[in-house]
Amino acid sequence: MFEQLSGRMSKVFEGLSRGERLSEGDVTEAMREVRLAMLEADVALPVVRSFVSKVKERAVGGEVLDGVSPGQAVAKIVNDALIEALGGAGAVPLNLSAPAPVPYLLVGLQGAGKTTTAGKLALRLASRERKKVLLASLDVQRPAAQLQLQQIAEQVGGRTNGLVTSLPIEQGQGPVEIARRALDTGRREGFDIVILDTAGRLAIDEALMDEVRQVRDVAKPVETLLVVDAMTGQDAVNTAQSFKDQIGLTGVIMSRMDGDARGGAALSMKAVTGEPIKFTGSGEKMEALEEFHPERVAGRILGLGDVAGLVEKASEQLDQEEGERVAKRMLAGKFDLNDYVSQINQINRLGSISGILGMLPGMGKLKDKLAGKDLDTSIFNRHKAIISSMTAQERSAPEIIKASRKKRIALGSGTSVPEVNRLLKQFSEMSTMMKRLNKMGGLSGLMRGMGGAGGLGDMFKGMGGPGGRPPFG
Numbered sequence: 001m002f003e004q005l006s007g008r009m010s011k012v013f014e015g016l017s018r019g020e021r022l023s024e025g026d027v028t029e030a031m032r033e034v035r036l037a038m039l040e041a042d043v044a045l046p047v048v049r050s051f052v053s054k055v056k057e058r059a060v061g062g063e064v065l066d067g068v069s070p071g072q073a074v075a076k077i078v079n080d081a082l083i084e085a086l087g088g089a090g091a092v093p094l095n096l097s098a099p100a101p102v103p104y105l106l107v108g109l110q111g112a113g114k115t116t117t118a119g120k121l122a123l124r125l126a127s128r129e130r131k132k133v134l135l136a137s138l139d140v141q142r143p144a145a146q147l148q149l150q151q152i153a154e155q156v157g158g159r160t161n162g163l164v165t166s167l168p169i170e171q172g173q174g175p176v177e178i179a180r181r182a183l184d185t186g187r188r189e190g191f192d193i194v195i196l197d198t199a200g201r202l203a204i205d206e207a208l209m210d211e212v213r214q215v216r217d218v219a220k221p222v223e224t225l226l227v228v229d230a231m232t233g234q235d236a237v238n239t240a241q242s243f244k245d246q247i248g249l250t251g252v253i254m255s256r257m258d259g260d261a262r263g264g265a266a267l268s269m270k271a272v273t274g275e276p277i278k279f280t281g282s283g284e285k286m287e288a289l290e291e292f293h294p295e296r297v298a299g300r301i302l303g304l305g306d307v308a309g310l311v312e313k314a315s316e317q318l319d320q321e322e323g324e325r326v327a328k329r330m331l332a333g334k335f336d337l338n339d340y341v342s343q344i345n346q347i348n349r350l351g352s353i354s355g356i357l358g359m360l361p362g363m364g365k366l367k368d369k370l371a372g373k374d375l376d377t378s379i380f381n382r383h384k385a386i387i388s389s390m391t392a393q394e395r396s397a398p399e400i401i402k403a404s405r406k407k408r409i410a411l412g413s414g415t416s417v418p419e420v421n422r423l424l425k426q427f428s429e430m431s432t433m434m435k436r437l438n439k440m441g442g443l444s445g446l447m448r449g450m451g452g453a454g455g456l457g458d459m460f461k462g463m464g465g466p467g468g469r470p471p472f473g
């Protein structure tokens with residue numbers, strides 16, 4: 001997200017001339033570029049106007065401190081203004097303090113991602129806050145909707161020791177009756193939170209608003225969260241405005257940020273509607289829900305990186321135990337193809353490599369340069385496919401694989417024999433090297449010298465924590 005805006009913004013600041021003071025000319029020129037960049041990113045016009053005039057006012061005549069270039073000085077002012085536009089520093093947390101069961105209402109248009117988001121929220125509340133969550137679908141329009149939520153609840157429940165379940169489906173009930181039953185069940189069975197997933201409509205219409213209003217009046221939700229699709233751009237902002245006016249909201253969750261390179265809706269939401277974005281969805285997986293931190297988002301837009309976010313993501317999504325297990329095997333010279341697959345899975349859980357680069361300060365440009373070249377991570381998935389076409393025995397002792405098997409493996413994985421050969425060659429070179437180092441006692445010493453060998457988790461931990469100094473730039 002924000003790739004396009006981020007790319008243009010960093011060019012603007014590089015272009016500012018050197019000098020002790022910021023001249024009006026410098027600032028006007030830079031702001032013209034910023035304005036264009038924001039409009040191209042589909043930020044609402046009134047938001048762009050007020051943003052640009054605020055920055056101009058603060059920047060012109062502003063003193064440039066020693067050791068700071070005019071570009072950096074303006075970047076700081078733009079950074080602060082961006083944080084303000086995005087809703088001020090810090091994420092706006094969910095209200096968890098009301099008496100249990102705390103009702104949350106999810107509203108939005110059809111296909112906005114409500115049901116998926118209900119599952120993501122439940123996973124987050126169960127795994128981070130140890131909350132017992134009941135999910136209930138009030139969607140009686142689409143026959144499969146209730147089943148879809150039930151399946152999501154089963155999936156999330158399985159990962160949280162049963163902390164998440166869904167309300168049993170009963171045919172013939174309307175949304176209001178289901179909401180009542182959900183709250184009763186929540187009370188009786190000791191749930192902390194009840195998430196009510198309402199039906200969507202193709203567009204905002206009276207019937208939808210009436211239904212949501214009735215449910216709202218019965219459930220008295222502590223949070224009314226609108227789920228909007230970031231890819232719909234300014235329509236997402238208009239949708240939010242309508243729901244705010246007609247239902248009242250406590251926040252917005254913006255889904256499909258992963259598919260939105262422009263980011264205009266996210267940038268306009270708070271400024272236009274006054275509603276904070278509380279979370280963003282960045283994929284179809286249940287983990288793909290991030291808290292919205294305006295200061296981190298501003299940092300990413302300006303290419304200052306989001307190390308805090310990356311560290312958080314790494315510590316949440318990497319399986320530390322698995323990382324340590326693989327690291328131990330490496331130290332013992334026992335790293336095999338199964339362990340390699342496990343490492344690929346860890347990398348995949350973090351998202352795309354280019355996404356990770358985008359979170360590192362100063363790496364935005366590198367990411368652009370590498371685009372389509374070194375960042376082709378499909379190789380990992382091809383390797384995974386090759387390895388999963390092998391037998392268990394072949395995976396732990398790849399040297400037994402004969403030519404005829406290589407052909408079948410290539411066929412089974414949709415790759416080619418040369419590719420299978422390359423993987424096997426690389427792997428055998430790596431294990432020979434590791435075994436040699438291990439014999440000399442060197443690998444463990446080397447890794448200890450590098451500050452521990454906890455696998456990828458430790459690698460990211462070493463990169464600086466929240467508030468720490470970024471490692472680059």
Ligand SMILES: Nc1nc2c(ncn2[C@@H]2O[C@H](COP(=O)(O)OP(=O)(O)OP(=O)(O)O)[C@@H](O)[C@H]2O)c(=O)[nH]1
Pocket residue numbers: 108109110111112113114115116117139142145199200201254255256257258259280281282283284288
């Ligand atoms: N890439 C991506 N896909 C998402 C995200 N959130 C949801 N989706 C996908 O969007 C599709 C629609 O999501 P649903 O959760 O079914 O949407 P809904 O709002 O409940 O839809 P209705 O029940 O029809 O109103 C599904 O295929 C989801 O996997 C996201 O953040 N990123």
